Amino acid sequence: MVSKEQIMSSRERILSAIAGVPSESKKLPEIPAFRLAGDLEELFATAIMGNKGEVLSKEEFEKWLPTMHFSKVISLSNHFKTHSTHELPEDPHELEDLGLAILEGQLGVAENGAIWMEDSNLGLRALPFITEHLAIVLDRNKLVETMHQGYDLIGNASSGFGLFIAGPSKTADIEQSLVIGAHGAKSLRVVLI
Amino acid sequence: MSHPANATEFLKDQAKAKWHDETLWFVRDKRDRISKTIPEWETLRELASQIKDHVLANLGSYLEDFERNALKNGIHIHWATDAEEHNQHVLRILQEKNCKAIVKSKSILTEECHLNPYLEKHGIEVVDTDLGERIVQFLNQPPSHIVLPAIHLKKGEISDLFHEKLQTEKGNHDPTYLTQAARIHLREKFLGAKVAITGVNFGIAETGEFVVCTNEGNADMGVHLADVHIACMGIEKILPRRKDLGVFLRLLARSATGQPITNYNSHFRSPARGKEIHIILVDNGRTAQLAREKFKNSLKCIRCGACMNTCPIYRRSGGFSYGSTVPGPIGSILSPGLDMKKHSTLPFASTLCGSCSDVCPVKINIHEQLYEWRQEITKTHGEFGKGLSMKLASGIFKSPLAYKISGSLMRSALKTLPDSLIYHPLNTWGKSRNLPETPKETFQQWYQKNRS
Numbered sequence: 001m002v003s004k005e006q007i008m009s010s011r012e013r014i015l016s017a018i019a020g021v022p023s024e025s026k027k028l029p030e031i032p033a034f035r036l037a038g039d040l041e042e043l044f045a046t047a048i049m050g051n052k053g054e055v056l057s058k059e060e061f062e063k064w065l066p067t068m069h070f071s072k073v074i075s076l077s078n079h080f081k082t083h084s085t086h087e088l089p090e091d092p093h094e095l096e097d098l099g100l101a102i103l104e105g106q107l108g109v110a111e112n113g114a115i116w117m118e119d120s121n122l123g124l125r126a127l128p129f130i131t132e133h134l135a136i137v138l139d140r141n142k143l144v145e146t147m148h149q150g151y152d153l154i155g156n157a158s159s160g161f162g163l164f165i166a167g168p169s170k171t172a173d174i175e176q177s178l179v180i181g182a183h184g185a186k187s188l189r190v191v192l193i
Numbered sequence: 194m195s196h197p198a199n200a201t202e203f204l205k206d207q208a209k210a211k212w213h214d215e216t217l218w219f220v221r222d223k224r225d226r227i228s229k230t231i232p233e234w235e236t237l238r239e240l241a242s243q244i245k246d247h248v249l250a251n252l253g254s255y256l257e258d259f260e261r262n263a264l265k266n267g268i269h270i271h272w273a274t275d276a277e278e279h280n281q282h283v284l285r286i287l288q289e290k291n292c293k294a295i296v297k298s299k300s301i302l303t304e305e306c307h308l309n310p311y312l313e314k315h316g317i318e319v320v321d322t323d324l325g326e327r328i329v330q331f332l333n334q335p336p337s338h339i340v341l342p343a344i345h346l347k348k349g350e351i352s353d354l355f356h357e358k359l360q361t362e363k364g365n366h367d368p369t370y371l372t373q374a375a376r377i378h379l380r381e382k383f384l385g386a387k388v389a390i391t392g393v394n395f396g397i398a399e400t401g402e403f404v405v406c407t408n409e410g411n412a413d414m415g416v417h418l419a420d421v422h423i424a425c426m427g428i429e430k431i432l433p434r435r436k437d438l439g440v441f442l443r444l445l446a447r448s449a450t451g452q453p454i455t456n457y458n459s460h461f462r463s464p465a466r467g468k469e470i471h472i473i474l475v476d477n478g479r480t481a482q483l484a485r486e487k488f489k490n491s492l493k494c495i496r497c498g499a500c501m502n503t504c505p506i507y508r509r510s511g512g513f514s515y516g517s518t519v520p521g522p523i524g525s526i527l528s529p530g531l532d533m534k535k536h537s538t539l540p541f542a543s544t545l546c547g548s549c550s551d552v553c554p555v556k557i558n559i560h561e562q563l564y565e566w567r568q569e570i571t572k573t574h575g576e577f578g579k580g581l582s583m584k585l586a587s588g589i590f591k592s593p594l595a596y597k598i599s600g601s602l603m604r605s606a607l608k609t610l611p612d613s614l615i616y617h618p619l620n621t622w623g624k625s626r627n628l629p630e631t632p633k634e635t636f637q638q639w640y641q642k643n644r645s
């Protein structure tokens with residue numbers, strides 16, 4: 001067992017070891033606003049496809065949805081309120097048999113398809129992972145060029161949890177063959193509104 | 194065993210060694226192609242390098258900022274000077290929570306600290322949840338690559354293993370089928386774990402948050418279902434500002450696997466209601482490395498694995514041949530800092546071709562440091578160095594195959610030798626658009642100089 005005193009001394013030991021290393025001053029560089037030329041919607045859709053997701057219109061999504069016969073759907077999107085079959089539970093373990101989660105994203109990055117979401121979009125942090133299929137609703141006016149513009153928009157706004165999600169759960173750990181649906185969502189549909 | 198001896202072992206299965214070589218080359222090639230789609234790629238590398246240099250020059254104050262902000266966010270902070278103390282912290286938290294089974298996502302640091310055997314010794318079941326890591330865990334092996342843990346295995350071997358461990362159909366080699374079996378198996382573990390452990394890709398000083406990147410979503414599946422999240426973080430993982438992530442997330446996945454970003458990039462700032470987050474800040478040789486002027490910037494590494502994928506020796510000798518937690522070129526400059534004697538042959542497991550330095554997203558001068566370690570090992574430890582050159586000699590020159598390989602990989606030879614020496618076409622090198630620099634010294638020259 002480690003006592004409280006030892007914990008303090010480890011902290012001091014590490015910090016004083018660092019302080020003992022002579023170092024010349026190195027400037028922290030400013031990050032230029034790298035841009036990306038082209039049609040953002042097209043670039044975003046191509047990126048999502050590359051990440052093994054799919055971009056749909058509202059109509060296409062509404063056509064797809066009934067074909068899946070989901071018995072359990074949770075929607076936190078105002079655009080698809082009526083599609084919820086269940087309320088958000090208290091305990092994320094109850095989401096184990098969730099077929100589809102419909103959530104809203106805050107912004108999308110055209111260079112790589114990454115979509116930013118925070119606690120306020122997720123309801124429960126486990127939701128976008130534990131659900132079998134995931135749909136993210138995104139305002140097409142909220143597309144930015146690169147990650148730099150993405151972080152500019154997010155700023156330091158404080159959410160306990162935030163994530164860039166760019167595709168479905170995937171792995172290539174068996175002989176580098178790509179398999180979709182490792183642990184988390186087996187598909188990602190992005191509905192551009 | 195020395196690196197040459199291990200490499201010889203790996204090369205016994207020539208078909209598999211060839212596959213290993215070609216597959217990693219393919220990953221390297223993907224990295225090349227995607228990096229060329231970003232006009233500012235080289236500028237990004239330079240920025241990443243400068244940001245990391247700046248962090249290393251101000252590490253103490255950034256760590257204090259990080260700690261202060263994380264504490265403000267309701268995160269518990271623990272400091273560990275070495276692996277032992279790190280492991281004790283983890284065990285203590287688990288015991289406080291009365292927890293007997295945990296899930297863990299990929300963390301090279303916990304490998305470095307040998308956390309799994311430590312916890313198992315204390316009666317805790319540890320389940321590695323990254324698919325590749327679960328596979329090697331079933332085999333009681335460490336990962337052979339920091340990004341692709343099971344790259345040394347063929348699907349037939351994994352099929353046999355899953356047949357034994359997960360009762361999959363015998364002879365079914367289909368990766369989709371095998372992955373599905375692992376999904377079902379691990380789902381149960383995720384749902385049952387009260388504590389989840391992750392590594393940390395980046396810690397942000399100004400916000401006190403940390404970022405974990407995965408493609409599988411296994412880190413998140415673990416932590417969001419558990420009550421307690423323990424994040425194990427090397428003290429060098431700090432970035433000053435949140436916006437620095439823009440630079441690093443653009444570089445990381447592209448360098449690692451040639452994809453534009455990992456599918457899940459989670460930013461943990463404060464625990465969800467009723468839950469706990471603990472960060473363990475680990476030194477374990479890092480401050481010592483920081484004090485070595487010539488080697489300090491090896492601490493800039495973001496563990497993308499690109500230097501492994503590009504390294505002709507790594508590709509042809511396999512991760513296990515290095516006998517260190519982090520293999521490949523970066524492992525060969527980190528490991529001697531931890532134990533020079535044990536890892537004395539690693540800085541020689543290189544052609545000094547410089548391809549590692551050319552692909553490194555944070556511009557670590559890896560091949561120059563390899564050269565420096567050679568000097569260090571042979572000069573400062575004269576006696577020890579003598580033994581070493583004999584060891585190298587007996588390892589490489591007694592084994593015709595290993596000799597051929599080390600010989601054929603020598604920089605000078607690469608340009609001129611025909612494609613016939615080993616199975617792999619040497620024009621692999623011609624494909625590389627990041628042309629290597631001329632090495633300061635070839636292996637042969639080095640050997641001549643140091644053999645007496």
Ligand code: SF4
Pocket residue numbers: 448493494495496497498499500501523549552553554555556557559
């Ligand atoms: S040394 Fe550079 S190339 Fe190698 S793993 Fe680290 S960051 Fe990647």
